[in-house]
Amino acid sequence: MTEETNEAAFAHSQRVREPIWAAAFVALGVILPILFHLLSIGRVFLPMHLPVLLAGLALSPRIAWAVGFITPWLSSWLTGMPPMPMPVMMTAELIVLAEVASLATAARLPAWAGGALAVGARCVVSYVIVTYLASWVGLPSGASGIASVLSGTPGIILQIVAGPAFAAGFRRLRPVAGR
Template sequence: MKNKSRKETVLSGFFIALGLILPTVFHTFGGGSTFLPMHIPVLIAGFVLSLPFAIAVGAITPILSSLLTGMPPAFPVLPFMVFELAAYGAATSLLYKKFKLNVYISLICSMLVGRIISSIVVWVLATFFMAKLPSPIVFITGAIAQGIPGIIIQIVFIPAIVFALEKSNLIKREGIIV
């Protein structure tokens, strides 16, 4: 059990590092909010890691990124990104590992859950903290419309990566092998 926990800790650090590096590269070329690069390692972490580790990767990644790079801005973007990405990690891990849904259904449902959670947090921020944010419906519509290239990348590449990891026996639904 200790060995599994150690492996998941190391892999969590790897996914967090990817979540810091990919956005920096994409933002250098002006495609950060369009291609959603921070979402990719968090979603993959959900397929690879157990629930608590997947949630931690989702929550920690945007916080560290904000502290180290200023992306996302601390307010009002960081709070809803923390909840959105933590929801991605949680939903992906639960749907794929616990409920044994296929990769595509797990991924798409997780993406929907994350956006719903994000829109709820946007509503809370706008209602109770007077954040200058659009209504949740306008927010989620805009986020999806702007993020279509990133959503396509996620739907194409994340399942391919998960299948490759499974085929090479690096991961199984029950846990990490390596």
């Protein structure tokens, strides 16, 4: 009986807490790119991706995808960046990034493995989308896909290094029983 009550209290607490923290990650996803773009290093460091990856490592899969979904649209609404057709593409990338990281954490993989897996999955999605778009506008599709992934290499390294480091600090946000 006590265990059931604890479970219910835990579920309620998570239902209340997670949207607030998800909103914090969304806000960071909007503001970090401004900080990076002020010094013209935004494109290669993929600053919007880092908070979304952190959200994936810190929040449950039920909420993590929402961070990936909302961030590019809210950023586009508030700052005009990414310009309008881009949020469609970025939504797919960021949902995959957040959800894979969250599912990996739920499967009790180490944070570095979950982060690397999520970043890898995001790169695959990015490659597929850019390849398709490039063939639609008449560009060499394979080369464009590889270029789009490689141009973000510093950002990928930053995510793989910084993501797990920050994730340890956020672990208390997701106190899964038994962990």
